[in-house]
Amino acid sequence: MFNLKKKNRNETGKAKKNLGRMLLDLFNNHVIDDSLFEDLEDLLIESDLGGSATMEIVDELRANTKSKKLTDNDQLVEELKLILSEQIESVDLFPDKEKFNIFLVLGVNGVGKTTSIAKMARYYNDQGYGDIVLSAGDTFRAAAIEQLKIHGKRTGFRVVHQGHGADPAAVIFDTISSAKSKGDQLVLADTAGRMHNRTNLVKELQKIDSVIRKKLEPSDVYKKILVIDATTGQNGLQQAEIFHEAVDLDAIILTKYDSTARGGNIISISRKLGIPFAFIGKGEKMTDLERFSAEQYLEDLFSL
Numbered sequence: 001m002f003n004l005k006k007k008n009r010n011e012t013g014k015a016k017k018n019l020g021r022m023l024l025d026l027f028n029n030h031v032i033d034d035s036l037f038e039d040l041e042d043l044l045i046e047s048d049l050g051g052s053a054t055m056e057i058v059d060e061l062r063a064n065t066k067s068k069k070l071t072d073n074d075q076l077v078e079e080l081k082l083i084l085s086e087q088i089e090s091v092d093l094f095p096d097k098e099k100f101n102i103f104l105v106l107g108v109n110g111v112g113k114t115t116s117i118a119k120m121a122r123y124y125n126d127q128g129y130g131d132i133v134l135s136a137g138d139t140f141r142a143a144a145i146e147q148l149k150i151h152g153k154r155t156g157f158r159v160v161h162q163g164h165g166a167d168p169a170a171v172i173f174d175t176i177s178s179a180k181s182k183g184d185q186l187v188l189a190d191t192a193g194r195m196h197n198r199t200n201l202v203k204e205l206q207k208i209d210s211v212i213r214k215k216l217e218p219s220d221v222y223k224k225i226l227v228i229d230a231t232t233g234q235n236g237l238q239q240a241e242i243f244h245e246a247v248d249l250d251a252i253i254l255t256k257y258d259s260t261a262r263g264g265n266i267i268s269i270s271r272k273l274g275i276p277f278a279f280i281g282k283g284e285k286m287t288d289l290e291r292f293s294a295e296q297y298l299e300d301l302f303s304l
């Protein structure tokens with residue numbers, strides 16, 4: 001089974017849970033000297049930031065402490081936040097009103113893909129995008145189509161679907177045809193997060209991707225968006241690597257930020273893969289989706 005999510009939950013949850021707290025403790029209990037920077041290095045490496053990112057961050061903090069003549073630990077924390085925020089990529093992900101848009105939503109099972117699609121439909125509608133269609137591309141799980149139909153009803157958007165077990169690429173192909181013929185602006189396409197194994201999942205996604213690309217005109221907008229569950233820590237990075245390699249991602253939605261004590265995996269995903277974060281999910285309600293802001297994320301991280 002392809003289920004990276006559960007595998008490392010505990011080991012990564014620990015580092016993740018405490019990163020902000022540990023950083024604050026470190027700064028609170030240290031005078032500003034070489035050993036502070038050495039301990040900071042150890043802490044960031046332990047938090048899976050990776051050696052080169054850590055060196056870069058700590059070197060910059062060391063240099064800025066000197067050049068800006070920072071003498072207070074609170075100033076150092078603010079400076080560190082600033083340096084970290086530069087490491088995190090974000091993007092404003094909006095459909096192009098002049099064009100036909102399709103956003104394909106990907107991710108392992110249970111991360112919040114279907115919920116995020118419904119939230120996005122509502123969000124875009126609130127922002128003045130009216131003609132939105134949902135595509136039930138998760139045909140693997142029997143209840144998935146029903147779940148999207150319920151969301152469609154709730155949000156007031158049309159859902160294009162076929163039966164359980166249908167070819168997902170064909171469902172999305174039909175959705176594009178139907179959306180274009182009706183003059184719709186945006187297709188939000190759901191996908192299955194679980195297959196019999198990882199190779200099958202990757203193959204399936206590549207097939208969907210290739211069918212979509214063949215179907216689109218060069219002027220159409222096509223974005224591939226990965227959903228990551230914030231409670232899964234470093235596993236999110238592994239998931240991003242696998243999906244990015246399979247289909248070349250454009251953006252990430254981080255979900256369940258409300259049910260975790262926050263973590264540092266965003267920084268390593270941004271650093272290693274350079275995929276920008278677009279949205280952050282902060283609850284199960286349809287309104288619990290916000291545009292991702294690195295500054296807000298770091299404020300939350302340090303305010304445990």
Ligand SMILES: Nc1nc2c(ncn2[C@@H]2O[C@H](COP(=O)(O)OP(=O)(O)OP(=O)(O)O)[C@@H](O)[C@H]2O)c(=O)[nH]1
Pocket residue numbers: 107108109110111112113114115116138141144192193194255256257258259280281282283284288
């Ligand atoms: N607390 C919280 N729960 C969320 C959030 N986003 C999604 N969920 C919940 O996570 C669970 C799984 O969400 P789904 O949208 O069904 O996830 P999925 O990725 O489509 O799952 P599969 O279709 O099984 O692969 C549901 O109970 C959602 O309500 C969030 O931002 N915060």
Ligand SMILES: [Mg+2]
Pocket residue numbers: 113114115138144190
């Ligand atoms: Mg789903």
